[in-house]
Amino acid sequence: MTRVTLTPADILRWALILAALAVTLFPFYWMVNTSLKPGPEVFQSPPTFFSANWSFDAYRVVFETRPIGRYLLNSLIVSVGATALSVVLSALAAYGFTRFFVRGAAAFVLFLLFTKMLPETLLIIPYFQIMASLGLVDTYLALILAYSSFALPFSVWMLIGFFRTIPRDIDEAAIIDGASRLQTFFKVILPLARPGLVAVALFTFIIAWNSYVWALVLTTDANMFVVSVGIANLVGEYRVQWNELMAASVIAALPVMILYGFLNRHLVSAITAGAVKA
Amino acid sequence: MTVVSDSLSRPALPQRRRGQATRPGLESERWHGYLFIAPAFIFLCAVIVVPLVKAFWTSLERTRGLNTIFVGFDNYARVLESEAFWNSLRVSLSFTALCVAMHVAIGLGLAMLLNRVVHARAVLRVAFLTPWMVAPAIGSTVWLWLLEPQFGVVNYLFSAVGLIDSYKAWLGEPSLAFGSIVAVDVWRGVPFVMLLLLAGLQTIPVEQYEAAGIDGASPLQQFRYITLPNLKYFIVVASTLDIINTIRMFDIIAVMTGGGPIGATEVLPALLYNTAFRANHFGEAAAIGVLLLILVLAFSVLYVGLTRTHAQEGSR
Structure with missing residues (x-):
């Protein structure tokens, strides 16, 4: 493995890539996040990005x-x-x-x-x-x-x-x-x-x-x-x-x-x- | 030739060479080739050609109640006289132009960023492709939730950073709805162009950049004089394919707006669908379809012409 040295150009490139990746993947994150929330928390404002209440209940309910x-x-x-x-x-x-x-x-x-x-x-x-x-x-x-x-x-x-x-x-x-x-x-x-x-x-x-x-x-x-x-x-x-x-x-x-x-x-x-x- | 330009051109088929000695056992069974192709040929005739002919025929008929009468080109006349059609054509063309321009601009930018990445490129490529992998109907359903007026996270995030001062009904107002549909299609369509252009970038020899670097060319000059000329063919082909795909796009609109509000997102496929399956005017819908087909075919001919010319140049 060669040593990786980061130039300012590399840092800028990775910042742009990660920003684009965040926009690309955010809808999927939100899909999964919402699917794991209990019903009342879905309509909470401000919305929760992480939750201690995550569970697979919605999956069970939607199947039932x-x-x-x-x-x-x-x-x-x-x-x-x-x-x-x-x-x-x-x-x-x-x-x-x-x-x-x-x-x-x-x-x-x-x-x-x-x-x-x-x-x-x-x-x-x-x-x-x-x-x-x-x-x-x-x-x-x-x-x-x-x-x-x-x-x-x-x-x-x-x-x-x-x-x-x-x-x-x-x-x-x-x-x-x-x-x-x-x-x-x-x-x-x-x-x-x-x-x-x-x-x-x-x-x-x-x-x-x-x-x-x-x-x-x-x-x-x-x-x-x-x-x-x-x-x-x-x-x-x-x-x-x-x-x-x-x-x-x-x-x-x-x-x-x-x-x-x-x-x-x-x-x-x-x-x-x-x-x-x- | 590279994988991409190869697959962009037409597949090579066996050619009969003049004066070629017939190989024993093969020439005598030449008609077997037709037997192998026949099932696919008959199937395509039954499920594509027959409906296509019927669609054209339907466009010349009008059904009211139980009666169907032949009306010639009257459906076309009605369509071309209707405000809805011209509105729809305007929406379709601006939707396609905006989306394709942004797909290509963002796709090219991302492809250039990823092309310089040495580590984790395969993983990144798959990650960036996810919007394009998932069913448009499912992706659109997720976006309906993101854009939901009261509890949607987009409203929350945008107002948190000060982009908007009050929560918006993203799909409820004409101009916002059009913009939202464009945004969703950009999210979904960028990976397609990015993947093609990334493959194109990989065909450019690194030596060209190294030589330019030694000669003191700036990054901008390198882009202008090395990247763009080398990538021209890929950009043109990707754009043409993307135009053909985007002008036919219906799933996103079907799920998110159905063409509304007041026709703001009623692209031609949506107008066609609504005319056929909401208003039950099959004849006029078929006429709209034939007009859409002509539009798509124009770009298809352009695409085939481009790839064929390129293939010929490549083999020279």
Whole structure:
């Protein structure tokens, strides 16, 4: 370890970084702080930044009195479903693109890029009309199809990058050894592409988990609310119990935070591929 | 090429080379490629292309009660004649311009600060990214509490340091509500730009700065003559992507204001949503959507053009 000497420039730099970090993270601190307070203390003025009364009561109450468990389950089902569908379709497509000469491939990839940029509010109208006429409003299927549709272009895009790093000689060796194309794909290439598949799957899961407007439109039955809609819906109540609401927010945000921990390495390529719907 | 500029450009696909000897066993099964792509292609047609066509079709129709009639471009005429649309366009454009400008300015500043940090950079990067990781709907819910008029901590902190002399209804007054929405979007959007620009900064060779330092260039001159020219492409691409993302942004507004008060935060996606799902005028909403799409597509074409030109220059 070399000796660290601090110049005035270093001190200024760190002061600025820490100030920016404070602004960035303060809302999260306040979310956690509020979620740990007992009900009356939430409405105390001036507000308390630390409290001797911190407890997990609000978490217990929000689970007991609100269908948060149900919301989480709905989000989980929909997100896992969308992830599975999207990863299967995109892995097949990315393999097709990187292993074969496909007429119109460049045009298709360009089309993928444009679909990532479509305003989702525009698509929601016809999508809602179609789902309503098929009787699929308030079903998991409607949300799974919607989430896969906007995760798919991104997944194909990222997987093309991953599959490209696996030499085509490996496919050819497998085929010369007597494997069929599908066997080669499932038994040779997919295992090699596993890190890429995992990254794409996690990102798809996060996209689905974080999504809001589609579920807002496509669910009317409170039993079918996903967690983002369920929580935002609590705000509309007559008197908002902020400590419970913040506890629910912590629970909803936590899975995503943990998943991002695993994804740090892929952030830049994913962010440019449009991993997150703004 | 670097990771970033690589992923900013389009993925390389197999090219058929003229006169290339066919490899045994591969050329004969060329049509297999289509089989692998077919499921994704059919799926995207069903869930994106069909709704898109239907949206355009809906924009030419009007439904009143149980009757749906074809009205041609009448919905567009109505939209373009309405004060609400022009207000919304104004709000959308100023929201996008303000947010993107601040994302880029703050993002660039942070990226430059972090680029010089040797220790704990990975940890800092993740910490700065948290606003962007959490669901916009959840982040906005937290901000609703921070900005709450009576018990919100923002009012408390701002009046404690003397920024305001009385508690404000941040989301209740038009100009304050617009500013608040911009602030929340800046909080959420800076990390995206910061991450891209940080990756860009890392492509600049340190030797350039060392040489400039030896020649006696001031930090400001180094920024002007080394950082900015090297980073130009990254800044332009990040801004374009950010414009496309910000102009479509709806979640924050949906949760925090719904477009109010009196249209102050009614960006185009919010106007579209309110027209469709509050007023039940699907035809006019679809027309607004098509106009929004045209706006987004203009920037998308710009983005694709930029990355393609860059990729070609890079491969030369």
